[in-house]
Amino acid sequence: MIQTNIVMILLAFAALIMGMILFFYFSLLLSYMGFWTPDVWAPRFLSFVFAEFFTGALFPLDILSAPLYFVSQSLPFFYFIYFPLKVYLGQLSSLAIIQGFFVGLLWTVGLWGFARIVWTQGLRAYTAEGK
């Protein structure tokens, strides 16, 4: 389906940008684990597993059972791919779009703030290692 409503296209684009920023901070936080442990690959792998399922990249999340769909909505992954796509497809009500942007922005600000705290703490914990 090709969306022809310009408002929906702009909203989907804004949701996509929000998803990208969210993914950036999520990925950044995972990288910051390197301040405390050299084992950063395993948590990243685990995050890929969660992301594959909960972003909606594999299948539309609304086919899930109600409790699982609720869980997916509560996670930041929901706003990476699924939310922008639903906006683009015009399958969300105005209220659901406003609600989605509100929760997505809350996640973005939350992850940004958390990333700043972790960065500061990480710099304090950092010790240089010889090769």
Next chain:
Amino acid sequence: MNSVKRYVRIWWKLTMSSFMISLLSRFNAVVFFAGKFLRFLFFLVFLLTVFTRTESLAGYTGSQMIFFYLSFNLIDTVTQLLFREVYRFRPLIVSGDFDFALVKPMSPLLRVLVGGADPLDLGMLPFYISAVIYMAGRLGYVSGINIVFYVLLLVNGLIISTGFHILVLALGILATEVDHAIMIFRDVINMGRIPTDLYHEPLRSVLTFVLPVGLMMTFPAKAFMGLLSPWMILFSFVLGLLFIVLCLKAWRFALSQYSSASS
């Protein structure tokens, strides 16, 4: 015979060393193991969710789809268990350390192909084998001939997978490129989580005969269910054999082009 014994002993020593390295960080091991289990579980939940809305997909029931998925996991896990060292091949090439594998009195292919088994995949294997046996019993196709064809086609799938990994190694020597090639291989292989019959043409034929994902992942389960003609089974073995011969030729060619890199 002595040569085989020697290689089994070398492989065993390399495997033990690899297991010790992998289990050095318990945190890493536990998180990876949890990730592998969750990955299996999430896709199973997806399949079960789909079958709450439909009776069958491309003529397959929910139980049959789960059997396909379990067979995929079995082959994929054995492949990753045996060939994990391929993922570490690039640093050997770009640093020139592959020279050390070449000067040793053993096959360099064996060293870089199976020299670093993954214990975390070994941990998942008993679970998958038990699940396959359980689902096979529930499906009700259990007969001597079906089991023999299933096992033989699993082995054929592993042979094709071995070929793919040898191709990645050959590419590593020729183009110092391993990581992306193995990622593409993983993505293509993951299309075999569901039977290739579900894809539309021409993708279905490509996945069956050109990139033989169907032969590797779908055919064993289909043979077990009696859905594969004897000619197709024979064709699978011939193609598997041909594929591995071509991959070995590619490896030999790549080896002849190898020029060491200084560190």
